[in-house]
Amino acid sequence: MAKISFLLNAPGADKPTPIFTFLSFAGKRVKVYAGRSIHPRQWDETERRALTRGYPRNGAINDWLELLAERLSTCADAHLAAGTVPTAEELRALAEFETPAEPAPVAVAPGGLFWQRFAEWVVYTRTAGNVATAQAHATAGRHLREFAELNKYAIDFDTLTPTVGDRWTAYLLEVAGLTDNTISKNLARLKTFMKWAAKRGYTTNTALDRVTWAQREPDVLTLTIAEMAAIESLPLAVGSRLEKARAWFLLACYTGLRYSDLVSIKPQHLRPATATLPAHLRLTAKKTRAVVTVPLSARALDIVNRLLAGELASVKNQPITNPVLNRFLKELGQLAGIDTPVEVIRYRGGIADVTTCPKYERLTVHTARRTFVTLNLGKGMSAEFVMKLSGHTSYKAFQRYVNLTPQRVAEEFARFHEMPE
The missing domain is CATH 1.10.443.10 (Intergrase catalytic core)
Known part of the structure; x- marks a missing residue:
């Protein structure tokens, strides 16, 4: 998951300084300038946002930072689900235009259209306003890709059989070290994706419906x-x-x-x-x-x-x-x-x-x-x-x-x- 945190280029300066972020992704770190500058006195170091109390015009800067963070996260999630890595040029281009634009197409990873459709699903979920859910979808995709690479499986719509589903849940338990509750949720996400894909005519495969994993909820914590x-x-x-x-x-x-x-x-x-x-x-x-x-x-x-x-x-x-x-x-x-x-x-x-x-x-x-x-x-x-x-x-x-x-x-x-x- 990409981490986005805005910083000042020269926090000790006595004049406006550029705002930027380091986007850490797949072992690399790309510096992306936000295209905005601000005086350090008007910057909140804790929240990493512009102060608006007494500086009403700074609200526009925060709006732009939120939009840019959304663009960067969407781009990173799409590439993560597709098994690709965004280029520095692609990330920096997102900060060059303020008007909403269609996300750039992501290259299809080996294995057919499956990973492209999975990336489409992640972006669709994020666009619908479910940011945390989209991140969880991307995590499930990462687990599936790592399982496929370890076992030399070619994941595609037609290769997701009950046997592959059983082996994936075993991988999540024994290799990824996940709890039963988290394994159940990852399996449910993959099933949800397959149903989403079926509604759009991408697949007719329903084999994963026969794969199950017992969900054991943790004890409920409440206050007296x-x-x-x-x-x-x-x-x-x-x-x-x-x-x-x-x-x-x-x-x-x-x-x-x-x-x-x-x-x-x-x-x-x-x-x-x-x-x-x-x-x-x-x-x-x-x-x-x-x-x-x-x-x-x-x-x-x-x-x-x-x-x-x-x-x-x-x-x-x-x-x-x-x-x-x-x-x-x-x-x-x-x-x-x-x-x-x-x-x-x-x-x-x-x-x-x-x-x-x-x-x-x-x-x-x-x-x-x-x-x-x-x-x-x-x-x-x-x-x-x-x-x-x-x-x-x-x-x-x-x-x-x-x-x-x-x-x-x-x-x-x-x-x-x-x-x-």
């Missing part, structure tokens, strides 16, 4: 009411990085929204209270495209108002990124004393690999969504109602978010049965 209260009551300076991170996390706990939906909240999504409805958010979930209506408690509404006022951004109009937020959450969890030992179980070939760590080390922003589901079910809400709030479209997917701990089971049992003192 007491642990949430510990985070809520932490004395943190308003506006500090940890206080902002806490606000993002608690909003996810109060609403059940995914990170991708939290960062997409705009003023038009906030609906005021009416005679029949409290203040609520109404938006389209990024992942499922389902329209969700989320009632807001007083605490949640306060955080939403702060978000819309720009008070929770790391840089104005720039939310805290998911990886940075996850890192901050581990600090918060440690400060709040959420250090109960928890088991981390990873399955490889059906064999459990068990390790133990403090609970705060496993905190992520997605923990909040699982906490929302589990705590609301514990309060007596029906599964159908919680699914409506969380935007889950299938009960099977919803079940993975429910954490029935031994303590929860005992509490529920005690509610319906007389227990001896």
Whole structure:
């Protein structure tokens, strides 16, 4: 996966200096100038973007950097899926024009049209706005190509037989060292690609449908009411990085929204209270495209108002990124004393690999969504109602978010049965 991070050519200069990025790809590093210059005083070294507070014109620079990063990532993903390497000239040409252009055709790798169509699928997914999914598709393609090169297989639409599928999953387990859950996801991605290709008339091969791999989901991690209260009551300076991170996390706990939906909240999504409805958010979930209506408690509404006022951004109009937020959450969890030992179980070939760590080390922003589901079910809400709030479209997917701990089971049992003192 290509890594793109913008830098200043002369960060210590007392005059505008060019912005560039090093694109690391397939063991090579290409320097690509962004075609923009900025004074170092107007540059945020942490976010690697132009400051906009007090410099409103710098918003156009950030817009261009985002567009350029998208172009470079799309080009790199397409080449990665096709097994080719972009030239320095091709990458630098992407920074020469500001108007959107069709991506340059990628050379077809040996083995027919399969890899060209796979690259087309990756670009199609990215263009649809699913950037993270496109990167995961490209990773699955890389695993398949490395398997083919190691075993001298010519991968093509017609050569993907159940036997090849079985050998690929064995390779993912024994050579790539992936967990059962990740192997299952990679196999599912390849099947999805074959179905996508079939709809476009590229293939009629459905042999991979007969290949399976047991998916063993890791244990669900959620916070208890007491642990949430510990985070809520932490004395943190308003506006500090940890206080902002806490606000993002608690909003996810109060609403059940995914990170991708939290960062997409705009003023038009906030609906005021009416005679029949409290203040609520109404938006389209990024992942499922389902329209969700989320009632807001007083605490949640306060955080939403702060978000819309720009008070929770790391840089104005720039939310805290998911990886940075996850890192901050581990600090918060440690400060709040959420250090109960928890088991981390990873399955490889059906064999459990068990390790133990403090609970705060496993905190992520997605923990909040699982906490929302589990705590609301514990309060007596029906599964159908919680699914409506969380935007889950299938009960099977919803079940993975429910954490029935031994303590929860005992509490529920005690509610319906007389227990001896």
